[in-house]
Amino acid sequence: MLRFDPNLRWLFTELPMWDRYTAAAQAGFSGVEVAFPYEYPARKLAAHLKDNGLTLVQVLAPVDWEGGSRGIACLPEKKDECRRSVETAIEYALGVGKPMVHVLAGNLEPHHRIDECMAVFKENLAYAADIAGREGITIIIEPVCNARFPAYLYSRLDEGTQIIDELGKPNIKLCFDTYHVQMQEGNLTERLRQVYPYIGHMQIGNTPGRNEPGVGELDLHWFFRQLEKLGWDRWIGCEYAPSTRTLASIGWHAPFTTR
Ligand SMILES: O=C(O)[C@H](O)C(=O)CO
């Protein structure tokens, strides 16, 4: 059986953020992931999670997403800010059950040099992994497709695995997002098998519209059966735009779900 958790930036968006947690629990999920939960004090959110029987699976280290930022960890001019962001995320994570912390690399601007930015990203990840590791927290990195993130530092799984190999920190893991992998590289199941030991988190979305399983060109049900065969027993984040109302879009998960 597989465990799915809705990403509350994508699902249940019909509701105010606070109510999305309860709606997810009422829909049968026992975990959620949230990009930026920092609007609520950790203690308040921890109580809300407990009241709803929810595990918080993953958060992003804070960045000014609404202002257009897609991360700062690779930006040489933002090293201090990045460290503060990582420290904030880890301190918050400690208060809400130690979710994984995704550290976004960021978008390159014309004046940036890719080799310098990659070096800064690795330096910041090593810093994040060391302080997270002392607390038993996993740091997540995620290659994202050029179609959605044209200026992002990296887009391919191999770039992610190379970073992980070079840093040699056991608590840095890859997020395998079916939407991004298929859009960027194709050959989804083979790529899954190739990088499987590096994966710490899984996210799903169908291509090309980034909708739910059953809407789009990927047979995600078949993909889920491959995950079961591989023995995947961690969370799978639902990070897709429902093609209809959220509750009408989630029927697909029932045959695979365990609480
Ligand atoms: O957009 C995605 O796929 C990521 O998971 C994310 O959280 C922001 O890059």
Ligand SMILES: [Mg+2]
């Ligand atoms: Mg993703």
